[in-house]
Amino acid sequence: MRxxxxxxxxxxxxxxxxxxxxxNASFEPINVCxxxxxxxLILKNxxxxxxxxxxxxxxxxxxxxxxxxxxxxxxVRIPRDAHRRKITRRAVFARDRWTCQYCGHERGxxxxxxxxxxxxxxxxxxxNIVTCCAPCNRRKGDxxxxxxxxxxxxxxxxxxxxxxxxxxxxxxxxxxxQYLVAA
Numbered sequence: 683m684r685x686x687x688x689x690x691x692x693x694x695x696x697x698x699x700x701x702x703x704x705x706n707a708s709f710e711p712i713n714v715c716x717x718x719x720x721x722x723l724i725l726k727n728x729x730x731x732x733x734x735x736x737x738x739x740x741x742x743x744x745x746x747x748x749x750x751x752x753x754x755x756x757x758v759r760i761p762r763d764a765h766r767r768k769i770t771r772r773a774v775f776a777r778d779r780w781t782c783q784y785c786g787h788e789r790g791x792x793x794x795x796x797x798x799x800x801x802x803x804x805x806x807x808x809x810n811i812v813t814c815c816a817p818c819n820r821r822k823g824d825x826x827x828x829x830x831x832x833x834x835x836x837x838x839x840x841x842x843x844x845x846x847x848x849x850x851x852x853x854x855x856x857x858x859x860q861y862l863v864a865a
Contacts, residue, residue, distance in 0.1 A: 701851045702749050703858045705732070707757040711843070711861055714850035720749040729754050733857040750857045760843075767846070769808060776848040777841040778813035783834040784822070791816040797834060799824045808840040 702720040704713040715723075721739055723729035724746065734747035767773075774794050781788050783795075795814035798804030801824055812834045814822070822830040844862050848854065854862065 701855075703751045703847065703855075703861060704729070705751065705753040705861060706760070707754050709753060709861065711847050711858075712754075712758065712760055714847055717748060720752050721746060723752060723754070724749060727755070732861075750855060751861060769806065769811065770849070772849050773841065773845060774811055775813050777808075777845045778836070778838075781813060782815035782818055783812040783836060783838070784814055784818040784832045786835065787815045787818075793819045795819050795822060797827055797838060799826070802826060809838050812838045 700717055701714050702717055703711060704715055704720070704723075706712045717739070720729065724731060729752040731747060731749045731751075732753050733749075733751035735750050737748050739746045739748055771794055775792055779788075780792065782790075782792065793814050793816055794811050795818075796804045796806070797810050797812055800806070804810050818832065822832050827833045847858075847862060
């Protein structure tokens with residue numbers, strides 16, 4: 683199956699970056715997949731298209747609207763232990779909305795900081811890691827928050843499941859927003 687060129691195709695492809703939001707049967711966002719994987723799920727009758735793009739996927743004997751959001755037809759049980767999910771820099775940045783938790787500076791030269799330094803018994807867990815700009819990280823150094831007079835704006839905690847959707851794709855297409863807000 684391939685996409686045929688059309689007047690709306692290049693713009694649509696750029697907007698959605700070739701990714702498809704996958705919802706559980708309960709409409710809960712659970713994953714992001716490729717258009718190809720979404721087409722397979724639809725053709726195997728394991729998912730339905732909720733939102734589609736302006737162009738279609740074409741094969742010799744059928745055409746399929748380009749999926750943007752799909753919903754699985756049967757419920758898939760997903761473990762909810764977010765604290766066991768792998769902690770990555772990108773996931774921490776997404777959880778903290780790409781903002782330094784000490785000074786509020788957005789984007790720029792971001793790092794991760796252990797609120798309680800590992801040298802002082804702090805762990806590498808969701809509740810001890812925050813997004814921090816490089817200048818704040820240098821200023822805080824290997825000190826406790828009260829010693830450095832630097833307390834995070836928000837208390838760090840395990841992220842919601844939608845954070846991993848934000849990690850999986852650089853930009854969120856407008857068609858996804860209504861499904862991510864509800865989660």
